[in-house]
Amino acid sequence: MLKKISTFMLILMLTFSPVAPFTATAQEAEDTEVAEEGTETDQQVDEEVENTDSTQTEESVADEAEEADAVESEEVETADEVNPVAEENEEELTEQEVVNEEEEVEEVQVSNEEEEELNLRDVFGRASGDIVYDFNKGHYVLNLRAGITNFHTTQEIKNKWVAFTIPNGVKIGQDLPSGVIPIYIAGKTGLAVKIPNVPSSGSEHVNKQISLAGVENDNDPNVNMYLLDVDVDSNSYEEIGELRGQREIDFSVMEENPTIDLHGSITGSTTYDESKKYHFLNVNVKALNQTDSKVNDLYVAFELPENVEVVNDDNTPANMEILNLEGGKAVALKLPDLEQGKEGELTYRIPVVGVSDAVVTSETISVFKILDAGYNPIGQFVGHINVDFSGMDIAWHFDAIAQIITDYPGVTGNQVGFNFKYSVKNINIADVEKVTMEFIVPDGIKILKPEYNSGSRVEVDWKGNLATLTFGDLGGASGYEGYFTAVGETNKSINELKSMEVKVTLYRDGDTIVETINVPFEVGKYADIGLPIDEEPSTGGGDGGDGTTEPSPGTGNGNNGNGGSGTTGNDGKGNNGGNQGTNDDVKVTVEDGDDTVKDGDDAAAKASDKGDGSTLPRTATNMYSYMLIGAITLIAGASLLVFRRKNTIE
Incomplete structure (x- = not known):
């Protein structure tokens, strides 16, 4: 029984031993052996007790004590065998804990090193490069080389950006390459450039092309270099500090008007086109490309005199633009596309209106890039400009026709039908007030009554043989074309009438004579009354328009108007009018006095009103x-x- 108690106590001691958690597997094995041995011992004790008699009780007790001591000795030996395993496991655990602790210490040290400020005393930053002008793109290009040199023997530089400022007056282009962002640093606009990781005692650089414009205007330049942490997603940065080294970029080469290595000339003069009723400016453009690149889509320009305007119609050439510059307007013409070292030439025929004696000259030629919505000044080159506008000395187009209509319906006896045509245009770009025209029919003819008038808003006032046409105010580059008819009485033959002339005078400002012309009579036909088809007036169809014109193409093409209309300054297509149309806007006035109709003439007039009397x-x-x-x-x-x-x- 004592052995059982001893064995049980030993098991409890080993179970709650401090090394038990670390020797669980070994303890289970030992417990199994001890249990088996304990079972054998109990069996032996039971047999010995059964074989002993009562008289040997003391010896049995003594023997049991000795056997208990032997069992305790065996248990001690068993414990001695178990403890080395526990000690070995405890040593392995201690070593693992030390390794883990060392790794944790190393991680903490690395983390602390990263959090510590970099030693920038041994770190140099650099930004250098030349600035060249790309005339085909119209801006400067900085060929940037930026980088970091790290002289520190143990420190690495990872995920960092190098930055520098841009001088005042210089603008950064919008299309920046990858790895470059604009920033605001040290009170100025600047650039930050991403640099690859730099090892200890190492160096890294990148090359970028940066678009620039403007002119340096900085009395307080900053050439320092900076190291940054940049968060591109949040568009923010943290300045780590200044680096050793400086920005080495010469911005002074940037000019407001860069000189381009081209050579050439622009020459031209004007001629008047009677059919178009305006002038043409004939221009010749020559250029020689001595640059290192091909010339593509560049325009040269010259000044347009103040009193001259370009007409926008079907005759306006392609590749011509009007530029609104600070000093006035300019005509821009496309240069020929030229390979390096090649020379080219182009000619232009430009419709213009106005009156001028100016001669535009220059020894430099400005170059532009035409954009979808505007233009970009490119630069200039040495060249010769001589464009002569002095041929634009015609301020008015003024013409008239007087016709004898031999088949005019309704005339009898010595009556004759007459048709009078007129064409007037203000070729100047300035408006003119109170424009009128007078037709004086010669003696030997007596005008009996007016018949028909064409032209919107045009008054025809007859007083005897004098017909006065009132146009009112006439805008720049605008005019009128039209006709009116009348029946007269004469004793002269057709041949005698053909030798006579109608005096026609054009007035401006009420009573200022612009020009007087003498128009001989010519023979015409009633079917041809009105403007010839190939010289239709040009202010739209319908009722013939309002008689005014602008320096832009007409759009009408009707043939059912009132017989005439105003004209455009650009030969646009308009109304031809009917032979006997009506026009409520035209006022015809017959004055009393010399043109009173007699009884005999009244019958003829009535017959004329109804036709020739032979047809219904x-x-x-x-x-x-x-x-x-x-x-x-x-x-x-x-x-x-x-x-x-x-x-x-x-």
Whole structure:
């Protein structure tokens, strides 16, 4: 029993031993062996107790004590065998804990090193490069080389950006390459450039092309270099500190008007086109490319005099633009595309209006890049400009025609029909007030009455043989074309009339004579009255327009107007008008006095109003036919009715 108790106590001691958690597997094995041995011992004790008699109790007790001591000795030996395993496991655990602790210490040390400020005393920053002008793009290009040199023997530089400032007056282009961002640092605009990781005692650089514009204007330059932590996603940065080294970029080469290595000339002069009623500027452009690049899509320009405007119509050439510069307007013409070292030439024919004696000259030629919405000054080159506008000395287009219409309807005896045409245009770009025109029919002809007038908002006032046309105010580069008819009386033959002339005078500002012309009579036909088809007036269809014109193409093409209209300054297509149309806007006034109609003439006038008296109107023919058919039908019906009634009575 004592052995059982001892064994149980030993098991409890080993179970709650401090090394038990670390020797669980070994303890289970030992417990199994001890349990088996304990079982054998109990069996032996039971047998010995059963074989002993009561007289040997003391010896048995003594033997049991000795056996208990032996068992305790065996248990001690077993414990001695178990403890080395626990000690070995404890040593392994201690070593693992030391390794883990060392790794944790190393991680903490690395983390602390990263959090510590970099030693920038041995770190140099650099930003250098040349600035060249790209005339095809119209801006400067900085060929940037930026980098970091790390002389520290143990420190690495990772995920950092190097930065520098840009001088005042210089602008950074919008299309920056990857790894470059604009920043604001040290009170100025600047650039930050991402640099690859730099090892200890190492160096890293990158090359970038940066678009620049403007001119340096900085009295307080900053050439320092900076090291940054940049968060591109949040568009923010943290300045770590200044680096040793300086920015080495010469911004002074940037000019407001860069000189381009081209050479050439622009020459031109003007001629008047009678059919178009404006001038043409004939320009020749020459250029020689001595640059290192090909010339593409560049324009050269020259000044447009103040009193001259370019006409925008079908005759306006392509590759020509009007630029609104600070000093006024300029004409920009495209240069020929030229390979390096090649020379080219182009000619332009530009419609213009106005009056000028200016000669535009220069020894430098400005170059531009034309954009979708504007233009960009590129630079200039040495060249010769001589564009002569002095041929633009014609301020008015003024013309008239007087016709004898031999087949004019309704005239009898010594009466003759007359048609008078007029064309007037203010070729100057300035407006003119109170424009009028007078037609004086020569003696030997007596105008009896007016017949028809064309032209919107044009008054025709007859007083005897004097017809006055009132146009009112006439805008720049605008005018009128039209005609009016009258019936006169004369004893002269057609040949004698052809030798006579109508005096026509154009006035401006009410009574200031612009020009007077003598127009001889010519023979015409009634069917041709109005403007010839190939010289139609050009202010739209319908009622002939309002008679005013602008230096832009007309858009109308109608042929059902009132016989005439105003004209555009650019030969646009417009209204041709009918021969006997009406125009409520035209006022015809017949003055009392010399042009009073006599009795004999009144009959002729009435005949003229109705036509030639030999034909009925087309509508009248159908009306009388229907009346005749109706009358015949009525008579036939009445006769039939009477005949049937007579037969009935009989």
